[in-house]
Amino acid sequence: IKFCVKNKIKCSDVLEMLTAAFGESTLSKKNVYKWYKLFTEGREDVNDDARSGRPSTSTTDDNVEAVKK
Numbered sequence: 001i002k003f004c005v006k007n008k009i010k011c012s013d014v015l016e017m018l019t020a021a022f023g024e025s026t027l028s029k030k031n032v033y034k035w036y037k038l039f040t041e042g043r044e045d046v047n048d049d050a051r052s053g054r055p056s057t058s059t060t061d062d063n064v065e066a067v068k069k
Helices: 002-006 011-025 029-040 061-068
Strands: none
Touching (some): 002 011
């Protein structure tokens, strides 16, 4: 999708290309349009954005052992 945005390919054409390449395994239309918009607005990667709340790294072997004691 990012490649297509950089090459000024319309989103509807991107969806058509993805569907032709991946069939039923393709992203939903909603997600293709979402990512197309994000890349158009300057997003450079697909990594998750930081979120508030407890990090998933709070479950460590040391923490598990401490709770068991």
